[in-house]
Amino acid sequence: MSQQRKFIFTITILYTILILYFIFLGFGRIDAVARMTGYTFIFLPDSFFKLPSISDLLHPALMDFVDFGNIAAFIPFGILIPLLYRINFIRFITLFILSILVIETIQALTLLGSFDVNDVIQNSLGAAVGFGAYKLGIRTKNVWRNIAATGISVIVLLIVVWGVCGGIDKAFTKEEGPFVALNELKDSTGNTATGTKLHSFKIGGQNIVPQFNAYSVEGKNIETYTYMLGNKELHLSLYYGIPDQSEFYGSISVSVDGHEILSNSEKYQRRKPDIFEFSLEQANELTITIEGNEKLWDIGLREMKYFWN
Structure with a gap:
């Protein structure tokens, strides 16, 4: 294994441990176990990556960044995994979704959270954005150029996903x-x-x-x-x-x-x-x-x- 590959592998392992920590132990989950009265399984999506309203943009400190965090936190996996292994998108996203389903199930069964299909969708969107950014950005042998191109691709793809999900959310949300x-x-x-x-x-x-x-x-x-x-x-x-x-x-x-x-x-x-x-x-x-x-x-x-x- 080359030095570069070892470095990427180490980063992937450390980042995975960090994400698993927040999924199972972060945000006061241990303390919340005592208050849990049963397993929670949410199988119907009710939240999308919503477009902010004008009021949200004028008061960014009050915006709900949970949806964005659920997507952004999993973007690195879409970049790091294909850097380590030759894998096509279908296989990558299938394995990723299966992994998230297992994690969500463990969360619910251990009372350290809930099984929430909204999280599965948003986490998978983040991984898909990362994979797309990898395909668009990693095209040369120049490391810094690849990093810059990948970063720009992430931003562009996030905006596209944001718009599409905002449109879906609007289409399936009733308004007065x-x-x-x-x-x-x-x-x-x-x-x-x-x-x-x-x-x-x-x-x-x-x-x-x-x-x-x-x-x-x-x-x-x-x-x-x-x-x-x-x-x-x-x-x-x-x-x-x-x-x-x-x-x-x-x-x-x-x-x-x-x-x-x-x-x-x-x-x-x-x-x-x-x-x-x-x-x-x-x-x-x-x-x-x-x-x-x-x-x-x-x-x-x-x-x-x-x-x-």
Whole structure:
């Protein structure tokens, strides 16, 4: 074995030991064992190498670097292994994935972590980036030129992977659609005019001017409003409170498909406007019951959709 090969082999062994240390012992894993109540196996991917938002870029100190670390930490294996052994990409990535699967399984069974398919994907992406950088960068006998070319290749390939994974993540992540005021939907009587009487009022000295709709008992003691939502995944938002210059008496109840998601009365309410937000899965029927002097306003829904919908 040549001196150069011995050096690369030594670096590979030392780096492998370092990675195994962090996988099994680092980040307080030993202390966490006592808190573990059972094995954890996550077989469905729910995280990708996400593109940062504008807010993330403006506040880099607050960015979540876990995904990036899971990829970057395994890039060296994609460079070091082919430097030691002649191996094609298919064989390399297959053996690497099998190795990571074994490590993840040991992590879960020893309670030193969990089996997480997200880690398997991200670690394998890092190894693939390293292998690609090796193929693009190691082309001459000039060591420094090879190092520079490999480094540049790593950066370029990381950007490509970042973009592709960000696109995949966006394609399979639902986002909130445009705001739809509740009065734009037909209620159980087929009426779309309900809630359209927009009168300003004060709560806790704050002047409230409804922008979309306002609901009350309409001269009764209790009133119920029912809307059909079409069995959709939605995000509900509404404001409520008891106006000033009226008896502080009233209550609100909001139910979806027979399950109550909000119940509040004057006993627990503050003398100021309150907001309620709730995510609904496969919601079909929305029922709102108002009693006394309670008022609701600017009730609306945002449908959760994939961008290609």
